[in-house]
Amino acid sequence: MVTALELIDVEGVExxxxxxLAQALDRSAMALYRHAENKGDLLDxxxxxxxxxxxxxxxxxxxxxxxxxxxxxxxxxxxxxxNAVPLLLAxxxxxxxxxxxxxxxxPLEAFLQLANRAGLDDAAAVAACRSFFxxxxxxxxxxxxxxxxxxxxRDDLLRLGLHRLPLGxxxxxxxxxxxxxxxxxxxxxxxxxxxxxxSLAADLPPSG
Amino acid sequence: MVTALELIDVEGVExxxxxxLAQALDRSAMALYRHAENKGDLLDxxxxxxxxxxxxxxxxxxxxxxxxxxxxxxxxxxxxxxNAVPLLLAxxxxxxxxxxxxxxxxPLEAFLQLANRAGLDDAAAVAACRSFFxxxxxxxxxxxxxxxxxxxxRDDLLRLGLHRLPLGxxxxxxxxxxxxxxxxxxxxxxxxxxxxxxSLAADLPPSG
DNA sequence: GTGCGTTCATGTACAGCGTACACATACAGT
DNA sequence: ACTGTATGTGTACGCTGTACATGAACGCAC
Numbered sequence: 001m002v003t004a005l006e007l008i009d010v011e012g013v014e015x016x017x018x019x020x021l022a023q024a025l026d027r028s029a030m031a032l033y034r035h036a037e038n039k040g041d042l043l044d045x046x047x048x049x050x051x052x053x054x055x056x057x058x059x060x061x062x063x064x065x066x067x068x069x070x071x072x073x074x075x076x077x078x079x080x081x082x083n084a085v086p087l088l089l090a091x092x093x094x095x096x097x098x099x100x101x102x103x104x105x106x107p108l109e110a111f112l113q114l115a116n117r118a119g120l121d122d123a124a125a126v127a128a129c130r131s132f133f134x135x136x137x138x139x140x141x142x143x144x145x146x147x148x149x150x151x152x153x154r155d156d157l158l159r160l161g162l163h164r165l166p167l168g169x170x171x172x173x174x175x176x177x178x179x180x181x182x183x184x185x186x187x188x189x190x191x192x193x194x195x196x197x198x199s200l201a202a203d204l205p206p207s208g
Numbered sequence: 209m210v211t212a213l214e215l216i217d218v219e220g221v222e223x224x225x226x227x228x229l230a231q232a233l234d235r236s237a238m239a240l241y242r243h244a245e246n247k248g249d250l251l252d253x254x255x256x257x258x259x260x261x262x263x264x265x266x267x268x269x270x271x272x273x274x275x276x277x278x279x280x281x282x283x284x285x286x287x288x289x290x291n292a293v294p295l296l297l298a299x300x301x302x303x304x305x306x307x308x309x310x311x312x313x314x315p316l317e318a319f320l321q322l323a324n325r326a327g328l329d330d331a332a333a334v335a336a337c338r339s340f341f342x343x344x345x346x347x348x349x350x351x352x353x354x355x356x357x358x359x360x361x362r363d364d365l366l367r368l369g370l371h372r373l374p375l376g377x378x379x380x381x382x383x384x385x386x387x388x389x390x391x392x393x394x395x396x397x398x399x400x401x402x403x404x405x406x407s408l409a410a411d412l413p414p415s416g
Numbered sequence: 417g418t419g420c421g422t423t424c425a426t427g428t429a430c431a432g433c434g435t436a437c438a439c440a441t442a443c444a445g446t
Numbered sequence: 447a448c449t450g451t452a453t454g455t456g457t458a459c460g461c462t463g464t465a466c467a468t469g470a471a472c473g474c475a476c
Binding site: 085086089090092093094095096097098099102105106108109112113116122123125126127130131133134135136137138139141142143144145146147148149160161162163164165166169170171172173175176179180182183188191192194195196198199 | 293294297298300301302303304305306307310313314316317320321324330331333334335338339341342343344345346347349350351352353354355356357368369370371372373374377378379380381383384387388390391396399400402403404406407
Binding site for chain 2: 433
């Protein structure tokens with residue numbers, strides 16, 4: 001499982017085949033079927049391995065801080081394993097909620113418990129959960145988009161490959177090349193979180 | 209291209225192979241290489257075909273309304289073509305910004321133009337752009353997650369497959385089954401957009 | 417010890433994949 | 447009529463996931 005992740009990290013998701021993995025483990029390809037029923041099971045295993053590393057503490061005293069912490073931890077994980085991000089985000093698109101491996105559900109459960117303790121009612125907790133993870137996944141997805149086309153170039157326009165774009169149709173993108181290069185993902189995530197937390201606070205009973 | 213999308217719609221992304229598509233078109237598999245260099249090009253074509261259907265008008269008079277409209281249009285498209293969503297979200301993870309097909313860049317350019325006309329400076333426009341699309345992609349990603357495991361079941365807990373979960377470890381998820389069933393994606397998207405627009409308004413020069 | 421069921425690994429085989437290459441056909445412009 | 451250029455076909459290669467049959471190593475009852 002951990003070898004599978006390493007393989008993905010250095011060669012990308014599509015380079016992970018049963019034969020390549022078996023070779024890396026000095027086993028035959030078929031031996032892998034003793035530990036996973038499918039290739040899919042194997043990918044789920046990788047996802048679980050990653051998610052184990054981002055534990056949401058349902059008993060955290062300050063829930064806003066805990067959400068910020070977990071969000072940044074998740075982002076960090078994505079930056080460490082960019083090749084695994086498609087897995088992380090897309091595995092659950094194909095698997096119904098109740099049939100997912102438990103490791104993929106633990107963050108959800110912990111969030112819901114936290115929301116509960118923070119005072120949200122059922123409907124608000126579900127909405128908050130989807131807001132939070134939607135936001136998080138969306139941010140990570142966008143931050144990791146391959147932006148740089150030619151890393152060795154010094155000029156921003158050339159580095160991003162934006163010089164290829166027709167002048168007439170894409171004036172803004174071309175003129176914003178350097179603003180795009182200066183993008184700060186962590187700050188951006190903070191902005192999004194702040195907006196979310198404000199909107200969540202509005203759902204709390206007025207007590208405070 | 210349109211046939212490729214139809215194939216994806218009814219059979220899923222991974223069912224789209226050159227041979228299957230060629231068969232659907234009554235051509236040989238190799239004939240497809242006259243119109244696309246790669247299978248990747250073909251997938252890009254499908255993405256472009258979809259994105260053509262969600263045009264952001266950079267000259268819209270009320271920019272907030274335009275953003276809301278485009279967001280909901282994109283969501284609608286995703287609901288119409290759920291099988292194509294992985295493509296829509298993941299294609300750009302592997303292709304540097306400047307090398308993407310123009311159809312994938314047009315929404316970005318239009319957003320940046322709109323932000324410019326709304327009064328945002330360069331850095332704020334880029335940040336807003338990533339906020340907007342990150343939020344949108346994240347929401348769609350999360351809304352489309354397969355939640356229902358057994359559509360024919362009447363009881364929420366069984367329908368979502370949540371009865372499988374260990375009682376002790378997942379109390380909240382089990383008790384929230386019906387709240388999850390009542391999820392309203394459009395309303396959720398509106399909530400997220402509202403939070404974003406509030407935070408964007410704060411970036412505008414104080415004039416109004 | 418002997419036989420047994422269970423676990424784990426292997427080797428072979430098959431259908432399907434993307435695509436490189438060589439070849440055929442049809443049509444446009446000279 | 448000759449010649450590109452665009453389009454389609456057929457064959458072939460190396461790769462994929464995995465079904466199936468086989469075999470080795472073990473704990474355990476007798």
